[in-house]
Amino acid sequence: MGNTTVTDNHIAIIGTGFSGICAAIKLKEAGIEDFVIYERADDVGGTWRDNTYPGAACDVPSVLYSFSFAQNPEWTRTYSPWNEIHDYLVKVSKDFEIDSHIKYGAEVSELRFDDGALNWTVSFTSGESVTARSVISCVGILSQPSIPQIPGLESFEGTTFHSAQWRHDHNLEGEKVAVIGTGASAIQFIPKIANDTEKLYVFQRSPHWVMERGDQPISARTRRLYRRFPLLERFERWRTYWDFETLSRGFLGNHPKVVENYREKALDFLAEQVPDPGLRARLTPDYDPGCKRRLVSDEWYPTLQRDDVELVTEGIAEIRPHSIVTTDGEEHEVDSIIFGTGFTGTSFLAPMKVFGRRGVELSDAWKDGAATKLGVATHGFPNLFIMFGPNAGLGHNSVVFMIEAQARYITTAVKRLLRSRGAALDLDLDVQTRWYEQTQKKMRETVWVTGGCSSWYQSADGRVDTLWPDLTPNFWRQTRLYKKSDFAAIRPQHN
DSSP: OOSEEOOTTOEEEEOOSHHHHHHHHHHHHTTOOOEEEEOSSSSSOTHHHHOOOTTOBOSSOTTTSSOTTSOOTTOOBSSOBHHHHHHHHHHHHHHTTOGGGEESSOOEEEEEEETTTTEEEEEETTSOEEEESEEEEOOOSSSSBOOOOOTTGGGOOSEEEEGGGOOTTSOOTTOEEEEEOOSTTHHHHHHHHTTTOSEEEEEOSSOOOEEOOOOOBOOHHHHHHHHHOHHHHHHHHHHHHHHHHHHHHHHTTSOHHHHHHHHHHHHHHHHHHOOOHHHHHHTSOSSOTTSSOOEEOSSHHHHHTSTTEEEEOSOEEEEETTEEEETTSOEEEOSEEEEOOOBOTTSTTTTOEEEOGGGOBHHHHTTTOOOOBTTTBOTTOTTEEESSOTTOBOSSSOHHHHHHHHHHHHHHHHHHHHTSTTOEEEEOHHHHHHHHHHHHHHHTTSHHHHSSOOOTTBOTTSOBOSBOOSOHHHHHHHHHOOOGGGEEEEOOOOO
């Protein structure tokens, strides 16, 4: 790649998941071609390239988990497996001629703003660097696996790996395997590996609310109809969207009956699936539905009732070279440990180091809260735009909806930037403060704060900077209104 400096209006996009591809498409639609997408891997897809564990699939229906401007009539199931989503993103990047803008094997380690030149230096782990007038970060919040710090983990002599870094070269057949964590990934891969393992220990910190998945094949006839009559698929897309949006009204604290109805349905499903009252009690959450990520599975409860699968609800005290010891003193002999412990969702833009005006690091600027406007821009970091960042995640609907809204807003900002004659655009601090305070005020009424649980949605001090605490149409409306007055134009300083 070389230590190169590109044109003054160069835009650096980081990442090729849904966010990166969407941002690139919207820039091209606006006639903006001077951008490069830097991708650390050798293929597009983000989380749908990396998460290849057995059973990996989306927990949002396929018809909704796609771009509105690039519907896919070829989904084969109600809930798409990872490889179909990955293939979809590859196809979209080719169809919209995005692939020619991608530089692979370019992992960004640092972003640093130059107060004099008013541009960004983008540094890579290879030691190379480029400059860019603006940066669009599309690294997402589900890209850095979270592995808990357990005493003795480093002494374990067996095989360990995280679900997002699945060891396909490691054969689990006949092994005693421990899975730590029972979140969205774990309830997908645990049923798939249970047929291979000799003994499977499932270590659960707290149970989740689980609903029936209802995954079904999409018939060839339906796919033909979608190809011939795209409006049929669009109608199904919007029907599904509003079904989920109705559910959100309960999670947002507006309609407690929605939450109670969800609780009753989930408890009925649990009772139907798990007849043993003792096991059922251990699988019943003591917090409100929606407080943690909502899960769907048709295989989870049956798998936990297998003779060769044991649910362990005691805490883990330590890991020894060949075993895991729980707080009750019981020792569980294991050959391999798989972490289904999710991601560091509150470590925004990690593992990159980001330095804004006057050398302020982003982590310091956000030490009292990841304050932004629409999750897109943050004060002190001019010309830096963020996709799927703070307060842009969802606990109830398809995040692709949010990604499209942010991409449209960022494109408008970039168009203004290109007309600003060399200035940089910095979000006004008062605008940011008002928006963040309003967002946190709404958040305090939601189930993610009041629901009585701890989750990856929350930072260490209990704040929820990850999710949008309102209806998604309200986010859409706010991203439609780009206000020039929200940003200050910073001019180059000449000696």
